[in-house]
Amino acid sequence: MNKRRKKLLWIGPLAILGLAAFIFIGGEIVRLLWNWLLPTLFGWRQVTFWEAVGILALCRILFGGFGGHRSIRSSMRHRMAEQMADRWGSMDPEDRERFRQRMRERCGFSKPTEGQAQQGQT
DSSP states (O other), X not given: OOHHHHXXXXXXXHHHHHHHHHHHHHHHHHHHHHHHHHHHHHXXXXXXXXXXXXXXXXXXXXXXXXXXXOOHHHHHHHHHHHHHHHHHHHSOHHHHHHHHHHHHXXXXXXXXXXXXHHHHHO
């Protein structure tokens, strides 16, 4: 047997064991927290281990996704940041300063005019 096959023979069972441990520990934590807090705070009933595993899976689906892939929003944000970096790199210093000034004006961070500065002093 080559090294790769021997390695795979150990990784498969360890992955299954790790997944089972994650489900057990996660389910127990959810069950203990639920049964400790929610019946006291809201008068809800206590849950069993399997109900806690179901709650854990539901929360993972609703809030955590399944991992291993980027969301459309994050990939769009990454692509836009790359485009902005390319544009910024192609600008000469004069264009960059004009861009900064326009952004300051849009965001309300422009330097105050003399009239505004006098009003702030009184």
